[in-house]
Amino acid sequence: MSKRTIVPIGPYHALQEEPEFFKLHVEGETVVHLDIELGYNHRGIEKLSESKDFEETVFLVERICGICSTSHPIACVQAVEDAGDICVPERALFIRSTVGELERIHSHLLWLGLAGHFLGFNTLWMWAWRFREDVLNILELVTGNRNHYGMMKPGGVRRDINDTDIPVIIKLLEGLKDPIAMFRDAVIEDPLVHARTRGIGVLTREKAIAYGALGPTARASGYDIDVRRDHPHAAYGMVDWDVITCGNGDVFDKAVVRILELFESIRIIEQCLNQLKTVTGPVDSDPRFVATGEGIGHYEAPRGEVFHYVRSDGSNRPVRHKVRAPSYMNVPTNRETVLGETIADATIILAAVDPCYCCTERMAVAVDSPGGRRLWGAQDLIRMSCEKTYELMDESGLRGPEPPPCAAAGQTRDSGR
Amino acid sequence: MKTRGSNSADTINRIRGALGEHLLNFEKKSGRRVYIDIAPETVLEASSLMFEETGARLQIATGIDTPAGIEVMYHWALDSEDCLVTIRATVAHEDPSLDSIATLCPAAEWIEREMWELLGIEFRDHPDLRHLLLDDNWPQGNYPLRKFPSGQEVIP
Amino acid sequence: MTYTIDALTKSLNVFHLAGSACNNCDIEILDALTPKYDLERFGITLVGSIRHADVLLLSGIFNRKATVRLKELLVQAPKPYLVIAIGGCPATGLMFRDSYNFEAPPSIPIDAFIPGCPPKPEAIISGVVTVIGALREGAIVPGCLQEPEANPQPAPEAVT
Ligand code: SF4
Numbered sequence: 001m002s003k004r005t006i007v008p009i010g011p012y013h014a015l016q017e018e019p020e021f022f023k024l025h026v027e028g029e030t031v032v033h034l035d036i037e038l039g040y041n042h043r044g045i046e047k048l049s050e051s052k053d054f055e056e057t058v059f060l061v062e063r064i065c066g067i068c069s070t071s072h073p074i075a076c077v078q079a080v081e082d083a084g085d086i087c088v089p090e091r092a093l094f095i096r097s098t099v100g101e102l103e104r105i106h107s108h109l110l111w112l113g114l115a116g117h118f119l120g121f122n123t124l125w126m127w128a129w130r131f132r133e134d135v136l137n138i139l140e141l142v143t144g145n146r147n148h149y150g151m152m153k154p155g156g157v158r159r160d161i162n163d164t165d166i167p168v169i170i171k172l173l174e175g176l177k178d179p180i181a182m183f184r185d186a187v188i189e190d191p192l193v194h195a196r197t198r199g200i201g202v203l204t205r206e207k208a209i210a211y212g213a214l215g216p217t218a219r220a221s222g223y224d225i226d227v228r229r230d231h232p233h234a235a236y237g238m239v240d241w242d243v244i245t246c247g248n249g250d251v252f253d254k255a256v257v258r259i260l261e262l263f264e265s266i267r268i269i270e271q272c273l274n275q276l277k278t279v280t281g282p283v284d285s286d287p288r289f290v291a292t293g294e295g296i297g298h299y300e301a302p303r304g305e306v307f308h309y310v311r312s313d314g315s316n317r318p319v320r321h322k323v324r325a326p327s328y329m330n331v332p333t334n335r336e337t338v339l340g341e342t343i344a345d346a347t348i349i350l351a352a353v354d355p356c357y358c359c360t361e362r363m364a365v366a367v368d369s370p371g372g373r374r375l376w377g378a379q380d381l382i383r384m385s386c387e388k389t390y391e392l393m394d395e396s397g398l399r400g401p402e403p404p405p406c407a408a409a410g411q412t413r414d415s416g417r
Numbered sequence: 418m419k420t421r422g423s424n425s426a427d428t429i430n431r432i433r434g435a436l437g438e439h440l441l442n443f444e445k446k447s448g449r450r451v452y453i454d455i456a457p458e459t460v461l462e463a464s465s466l467m468f469e470e471t472g473a474r475l476q477i478a479t480g481i482d483t484p485a486g487i488e489v490m491y492h493w494a495l496d497s498e499d500c501l502v503t504i505r506a507t508v509a510h511e512d513p514s515l516d517s518i519a520t521l522c523p524a525a526e527w528i529e530r531e532m533w534e535l536l537g538i539e540f541r542d543h544p545d546l547r548h549l550l551l552d553d554n555w556p557q558g559n560y561p562l563r564k565f566p567s568g569q570e571v572i573p
Numbered sequence: 574m575t576y577t578i579d580a581l582t583k584s585l586n587v588f589h590l591a592g593s594a595c596n597n598c599d600i601e602i603l604d605a606l607t608p609k610y611d612l613e614r615f616g617i618t619l620v621g622s623i624r625h626a627d628v629l630l631l632s633g634i635f636n637r638k639a640t641v642r643l644k645e646l647l648v649q650a651p652k653p654y655l656v657i658a659i660g661g662c663p664a665t666g667l668m669f670r671d672s673y674n675f676e677a678p679p680s681i682p683i684d685a686f687i688p689g690c691p692p693k694p695e696a697i698i699s700g701v702v703t704v705i706g707a708l709r710e711g712a713i714v715p716g717c718l719q720e721p722e723a724n725p726q727p728a729p730e731a732v733t
Contacts, residue, residue, distance in 0.1 A: 039638045041593045042550040044672035047561055051671065060668055066597020066691065082450065110600070113607075129607035147597045147691055212475050212524030225474070230496040231449070296450060296492065296501055298476070307476050309492065324477035329524055551674065552638050561673045 004032065007343060031338045031346055036331060049321035054080050054154055054290055057318060061308070062148050064323065067110065070103045071301030072308070072323070073152035078233060078297025079310040080154040080318075084290035092156035092283045094272045097235035099143060099151050100299070101265040101272075105176070106135040107302035108258045108265075111351075112183060115255060118347050119196050120389040124186060131179045138172050141165060156284030166273050173266055180262045187255055196389055197251040201337040201349030204249055211336070212329045215304025216257040217353045221249035227300040234299070239271040251352040289316070301326055303353075327353070344388040425451075425500035428471060432502065435466050450501055457506040460491075461516040464504075467493045468522045473502065475524045480536040482564040487513050487536060508538065510565065517543035535562045581627055581653050581715070582705045584616030588626035590646060593669075594633025597691040598660040602630060605694040612698065623650050628701075631683070632659045634666050636674045647681055653715050655704065656683045659697060661690045682716025 005026050025033035045064055049057050057080075061072040074096055081088060109132040116124025136146045142161055143149035151157050161169075187193050203213065208221040218225055226243040228236040244260040246253035292314040298307045304326030311319045330353040338349050429451055433440060439462065442454035455463050467473045473493035481488045486507040493502045508515060517540035519526040529540045530549040537560040540546060548555065591599045605612045606619065620626050623646050635643055661667045664686045669675055687700035707713045 039548070039550045039552065040636070040642070041633075042636055042638070042674050043593050043634065043669045044561060044674045045669075048668065048672055052668070056668075063595045063597075063668070063690075066595045066600060069595075069597065126608055129604065130609060133604075133607075133609045146693060147601070209474075210523050212522075225496050231494070231499050231501070293446075294452075296503070298501075305476070307492070309477075309479050309490075311481065320479070320481045322477070322479040324528075328477070328527060332523070332527060555637075 003027065026343060029342045029344075031341050031343065034335045034338050036334065046321055046323060049318055049323075051317070053316040054312075054318065057321065058152055058154070059150065061323065062150065065325070066147055067107050068103070068301045068303070068306065068325070069148050070099050070151060071299050071306050072325075073149075074100060074234065075297040075299040075301075075306045075308040076310070076321075076323075077152045077154045078299065079295045079308040080290055080297070080312070081295065082297055083293045083295030083310050083312045084154070084287065085293070086155050086287045086290070087285055088156055089282050089285055091160075091276065091279045091281050093235040093238075094275050094279060095157045095159075095161055095283060096152065097239070098161070098269050098272045098276075099139070099149060099157075100234065101268045102135060102139050102142070104265045104302045105262055106132050106139070108262055109135065109183075111258060111302075112187070112255070115348065115351060118351055119193065120387075121190075121193070124183070127179070128183065131176060134172060134176060138169055141169065141172075153284065154290065155287040156282070158284070160283045161273075161276055163277065166276060170270065170273055173269060177263075177266065180259070180266075183262075184259050187259060192389060193255075194252065196345075197255065197348065199248075200251045200345050201341060201352055202248065202250045203333050203337050207333065207336045208249065211333045213304070213333050214326045214329050215300065215302070216254055216261065217304065217330045217333060219243070219245045220253035220257045222247040225305075227298050227305045231298065233297075235272055235275070236268070238275070239268050241268050241271075251348055254352045289314070303327055304330060425449075425495055425498035428495060428498055429500070429502070432466065432471060435470070436463060439463065449499055450503075452503045452505060454505050454507075457489075457508045457515055460489075460504075460506050461518060461521070464491060464518040464525075465521055467491075467502065467504065468518075471495070475522050476501070478525060478528045478532065480532045480538060480562065482536065482562060483507075484565055486510055487538060489515060489532070489538065491518075513537055514539035514541060516541050517546075519543055534560075536560050537563060577653055577718075578708050578711075578715075581655070582708050584618075585627050585655075585701070585705075586618055586620045586625055587628045587630055588620055588623045589630040589632070590623075590643065592631060592633035592635040592639045592643065592663070593675075594660070594662060598632035598662070601691045601694055601697060602632070602659060605697050610694045610698065617701070626650070626654065628655045628657060630657050630659055631663045633662045634669050634672075634675055635663075636672070638674075643681070650717070652717050654717055655685070655708075655715055656681060656717075657685045657687065657700065657704065658683050659687050660692060661688055664688055682719065684713065684716050 006023050007026055023035040023037070025031070025035070045060060049060055052060055058073045058076055061076045062069045064072050080086070109128045113125040113128030113132070116122065116128065139149065140146050142165070143151050143159060151159060203217065203221045205222045208218045208223040213221065213223065214225070222245055224243065224245050229243055241264045244257050244264065246257055290312045292312055294309070294311040296307070296309050298305050306326060307324040309320070309322040313319050333353060334350055338346050341349060425448065429445070432453070433443060436453070436455065439455050439459040440453060441456060444452040446452060468475065473495050476492040476494050479490045479492065481490070486509045488505055488507050491504045493504065495502060506515065513536070515538060517525070517529055519529055519540070520542070526544065527549055529543055530546060532538050533540060533543075533546055534548050534551050534555070537558070589599065589602055604610065623629065629646075629650060658664055662669070663683070666675065667690065685700060685704045687697055689696050692700070708715070
């Protein structure tokens, strides 16, 4: 039996921008156990929410996470509407879905870029983020801001979409289709991406159900859940789209699910915008108070279902506001998926669920540990991951004679987090 | 998009029947939201009924401090029937403890740790009850989400 | 302009520390490096360790757990360095300032605040350019080079 070593990853820097702390227990090069430590991001938002009124709460939950910054507000206002029996005008529903799907596109592109970076596929990273800017431009046009949109309020949305803007948005969306098709081919047909991600980090359907996995993580394992279809809300019951599922549960399938979802998102947005041409009326029912009661709102964020529970006592503040982000259920599945894999693969596996610690803790890397042990930095892990890709390239004769761009850059340029 | 209709009446009736006298109160807020009160000792049985027999998905559990005790709610989603069932157990402030459902349903492991540190609910037989979000040297007995503390000071 | 300042303000190597941020500032920082803004053409790069860095970028509030790490990190930072705070969070704490898991803004010398929630990449770029300009003109001295008593704490006022 070989000796067991603990490889700490984090808390400052590793796979994403947020602090997170993974302790990989390894024997030789094989991961045998994973311990996840949270708390670097806990801001106590559930408690803070009790001191804000229902409209302010929306701005607070928007700042839970900058990537899902419209998913949390949608779920939150739905919970308030459920608690207070507030009705929402139809036009507002279409606008909610439009903004939500635009956010899904930018979030999936962001993940795709980071995943490319971890594999040493930096071209994919730069391209994905370049086209993500186009999505942000649309969002800026629709909502007035690139990231925190401030669009949702109980009873509707804050801002209408101008009729004159709709053709512009449709044209900008058209421009996204070719790049997304390019990403699909770049990922699905690339032999190296296959070599690095196929059969790696498999989450079985049974485990996905036991851990309550959500979103693309669950759908890649063949666990067919999508809150947009199963519990229709916003405009999802009124437009035509498909839920994408795959069966293998490995990293590759998680990427495929996300890329194919981009096309569905564009489909949804186009239909919503077309509907907006005919569905007129107010976008806000302007509720004056929230009746006593309790309500649940949930919404399919890019990473899975966000869940908000609100209890109101008839005053203008929630008595209790519970937030559950999708990563809260998805991150524990890492404990199953990294077992038996090598450290070099751990990078991409841990990133494959698209973890979001800001959300998870609502409220995640390496400095030197207090004990003086050297913690592994992002650059070490990403370098190992890149090196594995280049070894595979050499084996398959895919690499030319010039030095690999990432390995050369690994010394000076470790921007990925 | 074809939505699977909200046809949960049969399942809800089955759950009601299976809970039998464990069921303290039943409230159907709408076709899509159902709230059920049970006694705290029967949480494990009710969870196994929901998770294993009904095939519901644990969305999350929530704890609320009320004057009458700490309400712990388990939110279950019936995905194929478009219905959310909330099972609620109220534990007394004097002895806030419940059976852990983490071994039955691994999805509950983190949330039970969270409720333990933020609300001070003891989960019996939890595999790994330690701090999840707060610092390890967070003062003992200081539960940020308690509103009606019996002797505990809440950090402002 | 002293030799130190001259060396400090060329080809900034940046270490980015996200406290308990909402992620958006962090992503806008990365955004500034990607093709549309492409800061790397000016030699500004992100590095993976504070020991290689000229600039420490802070984002987000720092909760109890993260403050400990921030202090450890500053001890390791090689002088001279700049500390730039991105976003409203490190400046005022925004709406999180009343949280139970957050004490006071960490008392560290911050050379520049770039406000916004989140600041646009353009704002981040303009903020960095302003700081470099001011340093070269001698209008400001990096906080880490000042005498401790001549180093007023930023201690921002409450914004409600
Ligand atoms: S300043 Fe705003 S965008 Fe930046 S971390 Fe804070 S809340 Fe997020």
